[in-house]
Amino acid sequence: MNKLLTGIVAGAALAAMAGSALAQEKTLAIVVKGLDNPFFEQINLGCQKWNNENASSGYKCLYTGPASSADEAGEIQIVEDLLTRPDVAAIAISPSNAPLMANLLKKVAPKIPVMTIDADLAAEDAALRKTYLGTDNYLMGVKFAEHLQKLKPEGGTICLQLGNVAADNINARAAGTRDALSGEKGIERLTGQNGWTEIDGCPVFTNDQIDLANRQMADTFTANPDLDAFVLEGGWAQFAPQAYAQVTDQVKAKLDSKELIIVAGDTLPPQMDALKAGRSHVQVGQRPFEMGYRAPSVMMDLIEGKAVEPVIYTGLDECTQETVDTCIAK
Structure with a gap:
């Protein structure tokens, strides 16, 4: 009976430790303009690949956004909610309405690193984010x-x-x-x-x-x-x-x-x-998969105080009817 009790206690302790580790896992959030756009799903696939390769990092990449790309207010609300969550360590935003998003960041004054991805803030608001990752x-x-x-x-x-x-x-x-x-x-x-x-x-x-x-x-x-x-x-x-x-x-x-x-x-x-x-x-x-894959690592660099360029371009692929079979970057 004592052995059984000891096993139960040990098992409970392990479960508690696992739960504690899970609770300590930090979130690296990517917020896109809308989940209805297949372009952004490529960003999600990059985010998930990063998760698969960094399962023991203590961080997870979270891909989210409003259901509709037309829902500017919904994106603002999602960002505002994420900025209040204790588990969110950094956030990458593709602002649908750049001035509206800038107003939120001015009002909230986030204490965690904020970057933009895919779409940037207007030039006059660039200081509100740490870096931009995406297309020129x-x-x-x-x-x-x-x-x-x-x-x-x-x-x-x-x-x-x-x-x-x-x-x-x-x-x-x-x-x-x-x-x-x-x-x-x-x-x-x-x-x-x-x-x-x-x-x-x-x-x-x-x-x-x-x-x-x-x-x-x-x-x-x-x-x-x-x-x-x-x-x-x-x-x-x-x-x-x-x-x-x-x-x-x-x-x-x-x-x-x-x-x-x-x-x-x-x-x-x-x-x-x-x-x-x-x-x-x-x-x-553009290269949306690369954006989603690189964004979590960039956010970790920002969290750790490493030097990050204010703009990180991911490149372009130019395809014509003549080059359609060979034009995409591998």
Whole structure:
């Protein structure tokens, strides 16, 4: 009986120790704009790979965000809640609305390291975060323009499709596209510079809604049969392959002849399928998996007081119909 009792006590002690260790595990949180966007799921996969490789580190990577990418207030609430949790040791945020997120950080004044991932705060609010990990979004916009210039050297009419009005990353891409096409800095709208003119009704803003993105494309093509170029500054419409195929069916002959050029952001599998099928001409891809995989390690460096660069770029992949099988970084 004594041996049995001793075993029970020992077992209880081990369980308590395990529970204590679990309770001491610290959280490295990644908050994205919305869980409905397959781009962000790649960040999650990177986060989970880090967890698998660092199970005994005492830290875990937590991937979260609002259910909908259109829920700016929901993202703010999630961040605010995480900042009050004692287990959260650092947080990486992809702000849907950069000014709104900056206001929260000013109000709360977090005592834990805060960084941005995928999307940054506005330049004037950069001091509120320790570092930014992700794409050089301005350069991404420039790359869109460089490919457009090769395909349409004389310029033409163009429509830019953007995300949220206050999304700093998408706005930076649009700025890069306009500056590179016009040959000038700070162009707010293309009005004939180097032959490029933005059509009436554009840019269009998807608010990160995939269905809306496809409707906007269809409406733009119908209302502007002579359109020369459409730029998806993000991949939204292409994240719904069937709907995107139906939209591009109405202009497929023009795409094949390159009378109409489609350049788009990101290189997720359905987007590469669209490129192979001739439903776009260029895909400039970010590296979201790398963002999710690297973010926890960067947060640990910040926690430990190590020197971290204020900006860490993860690179781009440029894919055309000619290079579609070899363009993705391994």
